[in-house]
Amino acid sequence: MEKKRILIVDDDPDLVETVSMMLEARGYAPLPAYGGIEGLEKARGERPDLIVLDVMMPDKDGYAVCNELKKDPTFNDIPIILLTAIGDHITTTTYTLSGGKETLADDFFQKPVDIQSLVNRIEQLLKD
Numbered sequence: 001m002e003k004k005r006i007l008i009v010d011d012d013p014d015l016v017e018t019v020s021m022m023l024e025a026r027g028y029a030p031l032p033a034y035g036g037i038e039g040l041e042k043a044r045g046e047r048p049d050l051i052v053l054d055v056m057m058p059d060k061d062g063y064a065v066c067n068e069l070k071k072d073p074t075f076n077d078i079p080i081i082l083l084t085a086i087g088d089h090i091t092t093t094t095y096t097l098s099g100g101k102e103t104l105a106d107d108f109f110q111k112p113v114d115i116q117s118l119v120n121r122i123e124q125l126l127k128d
Helices: 013-025 036-046 062-070 097-102 115-127
Strands: 005-009 029-033 050-054 080-084 107-110
Touching: 005 013, 005 036, 013 029, 013 115, 029 036, 036 050, 036 062, 050 062, 050 115, 062 080, 080 115, 107 115
Parallel strands: 005 029, 005 050, 050 080, 080 107
Antiparallel strands: none
């Protein structure tokens, strides 16, 4: 049986590596990407089974990547989990929690992320 592929898009290499290791231990194939543009390219090239996507990235933010994929009939069935540290940066950012709720993401996790909860949610979304 082919391993389910999880695209992890975050500009924080430590987070990408930690989540990747947890997913590998559970039998998934993680696909790392370190920015929104790279994430979008990998999503289109690899067609992952699920995407974990950071909101605040320097090149292309997670809201834009999420909406682009969800509006494309080829990719709109891929579950997307957004990761956001907005709660910590609400006074210094143009990103908003309501902006997140307006996206078509399947779920949200606040940073710092509880990796175990994230992996559990990934498994839940992949079963549905």
